[in-house]
Amino acid sequence: MCIGTPVHMFYHRQTLLQWRNQPENTLPDEVLQTLLELSRLRDPGRQPAVFPDAGAQRKCHHKRCECKRKRGKRAGIRARLKASPSQPAIPSLFLANVCSLDNKLDYIRLQQTTQREFRDCCALVFVESWLNDNIPDSAIQLAGLTAFRADRSAALSGKTHGGGVCVYINTEWCNNAVTVAKHCSPLVEFLIVKCRPFYLVREFSAVLIAAVYIPPSASIGANAKEALCELYRSISDLQNKHPDGLFIIAGDFNHANLKSVLPKFHQHVDFATRGASALDLVYTNIPSAYRAEPRPHLAFSDHMCVWLTPTYTPLIRRSRPVQKQVKTWPAGSISALQDSFECTAWDMFREAATEGDSVDLEEYAASVTGYISKCIDDVTVSKTITTRPNQKPWMTTEVRALLRTRDSAFRVGDKVALRKARADLSRAIREAKRTHAQRIHSHFKDTGDARRMWQGIQAITNYRTMPPSCERDASLPDALNNFYARFEAQNNTMVRKTMPKPDEQVLCLTAVDVRNTLRRVNPRKAAGPDNIPGRVLRECADQLTDVLTDIFNISLCSATVPMCLKSTTIAPVPKKSTVSCLNDYRPVALTPIIMKCFERLVMRNIKTRLPSSLDPLQFAYRPNRSTDDAITTTLHLSLTHLEKKDTYVRMLL
Incomplete structure (x- = not known):
């Protein structure tokens, strides 16, 4: 066999790249022959590759339907928790029945080292810790965690072994945690820790984590009821102290049901934790707070562990801010309005609407109401108010201004101004809270005012009603108008106007009666289409009495009501949360308050003519x-x- 001598050829990289992009007929003959022998030439039918410029960036536009990865996969709950584990809306939780915590510490430290999920967990709740006074706190310390323990007391429980609960709080999530309640009895053992983390959504004032252990012998029958009542008393007291707090009650309940004493709490564990029974449960006072997932047993424990991923969406993200236009009355606006009406020559409105001996009541009333509305717009200020769902009731304009001052001082880096701004802000918040508390207490001073008492109860209990929203359909107003006027559509009777006889005495209203009626107007009543609020009619009764009395008497003499006073705004209010037909809307009519006063005056005269023999x-x-x-x-x-x-x-x- 003849073995040829290997051929060694060396070329520069840039030269090879140039040859690659050139046609074959432009290469030197010796190079072409060598490449043919080495089988390094491309196929004859293959086109040379085109390489983009190194400095240019290729932009690839994909449609949403062409994405292989479903939307939300990389921005889901786990991804957000992994990105900021120390700043969740509510804390992540790990629950386990360890059956001797001292024997599981090495395994827990291994979990901390190898599993990021375990290491970043905000709170660890362990029940049946089996700790005693012989085991010091330093023996159960874990890196980056603060331990809170409640050991079983032989004097209180009557048992010397078993029991006990322990809670670990991650210092990166919260370094302000204290024990607020401990309890040990033959029926139940629990420990409650109050946490005030640096990052906490505004709707919660604190996070209270309770570790509970109810022995199997106390989880059935009357013992279970008594055990839950002992836990209920402590939770109820803390709810009174922290009405806006987030309560997390986790532990081994065995067969006891906490919802029998706390029906508004929600249970989140939906799988068996020991055999076929769900013994380790987690309750919170908010729905859909967590998603529970099973985890393997800790060492030789006979209970599965429970990992709870927070799924709570803060109010600021769940609901959009609501903006509405309101009219504010600056200081002295009522006095300016009274002076304007006092200096107005009301006779010119009647003269402008008079032709010969007759007065055009439509023009007269429309011009007067339009002038009153224009004067109101001149003295009032329209503002856009933004109401956020997590806004505190004691928040004031002064506190918002001081918040902006503090933020600007922080951005500038002025330490002296920042220290002063923080001190001013703290004082303003305390004063705002004190003023809010005094305002609530004032609702209960007058026991005869049921409305103010109900407002105080609503403020204390944080009672909020969510009105059902109407459909955003452009054809809904026309459909409602046709529905409400369906009875009038079948009425073919012509309207006949009955004029008073010449010898008949027509009702004539006096200025005194009109003034007294205007002064009794409820300023809280909604205005009609004329946008004249009841506050103006009540405060400016002396200035508006003469012109309104003249309009009312002309209307009575001519047996005609001006169209501007008969117009009504119909507000459809849903009768129930789910609207299925037009009959589910209740029509609320907003008529002009001036017309209500006119009707009240006429009704009073009619009642005087009724016989006294009413049933x-x-x-x-x-x-x-x-x-x-x-x-x-x-x-x-x-x-x-x-x-x-x-x-x-x-x-x-």
């Missing part, structure tokens, strides 16, 4: 009467009659 059991269209009075009277008469022997009552409703 005393008539509750409709009677002052200070309501359906409550009708029900109370009916029950009183029925029960009084049933007290007699051999009697019965039949009600036809």
Whole structure:
């Protein structure tokens, strides 16, 4: 066999790249022959590759439907928790029944070293720690964690072995944690730790973590009820102290059900933790707070571990800020409005609407109401108010200004100004909270004002009603108008105007009656289409009495009501949360307050002409009467009659 001598050829990299992009017929003959022998030439039908410029960047535009990875996979709950493990909306939690914590410390330290999820966990809750006074705190310390323990007491529980709970708080998440409650009895053992982390969503004032252990012998029957009542008393006291706190109750409940005493709490563990039973449970006072996942047993423990990933969405992200336009009344605006009406020559409005001997009531009333509305716009200031879902009730304009001052001092880097701004902000917050508390206490001073008392109860209990939202359909107003006017569409009777007879005495209103009616206007009533609030009619009653009395008397003499006073704004209010048809909307009519005063004056005159022989059991269209009075009277008469022997009552409703 003949073996040829190997050929060694050396070329520069740039030369080879140039040859690669050149056609074959431009290469030197010796190089072409060598490449043919080495089988390094490309296929004849293959085109040379085109390489982009190194400095140019290729932009690839993909449609959303062409993405292989589903949207949200890289921005899910786990990804957010992994990106900022020490700043979650609510703390991540790890729950385990360790059955002797001292024997599992090496395994827990190994978990800390090898598993990032375990290392970044905000709180570790261990039950059945089996610790005693012979084991010091230094023996159970873990790196980066603060330990809180509640050992079983033989004097209180009657048992010398087992039991005990322990809570570890990650210092990177919270370094301000204290024990607020400990309890040990033969029925239940628990430890409650209050945490105030540096990063906490505004709707929560603190995080209270409770580690609970209920022995198997105390989790059935009357013992379970008594054990849960002992836990309920402590939780209830803390809820009174921290009404805006986040409560996390985790532990081994065995077969006890915490919802029997705390029905508003929500349970998050939905799998078995020992055999076929779910014994290790986690309760919180907010729904959908966590997603529970099983984890392997710690060493030789007979309970599975529970990892809880926070799924809570803060209010600031869950609900958008609400903006609304409001009219504010600066200081002295009412006095300026009174002076403007006092100097107004109201006779010129009547003269402008008079032709010969007749007065155009439509023009007269429209010009007067339009002028009043224009004067109101001149003295008031329109503002856009932004209401955020997590806004504190004691927040004031002064506190917001001091917050901006503190932030600007921090950005500039002025330490002296920052120290002063922080001190001013702290004082302003304390004063705002004190003022808010005094305002709530003032609701209960007058026991006869039921409305203010109810407002105080709503403020204390944080009672909020979520009104059902209407459909955002452009055709809904027309459909509602046709629905509400369906009865008038079938009415073919022509409207006939009945003029008073010449010898008939027409009702004439006096200025005194009109002034008294205007002064009794409720300023909280919503204005009608004319945008004249009740506050203006009440405060400027003396200035508006003459012109309104003239309009009312002309309307009575001509038996005509101006169109501007008859117009009404219909606000559809859903009767229930889910609207299925047009009948589920309740029409609320907002009529001009001036027209309400006119109707009240006419009604008072009509009542004086009614006979005094009205049925005393008539509750409709009677002052200070309501359906409550009708029900109370009916029950009183029925029960009084049933007290007699051999009697019965039949009600036809």
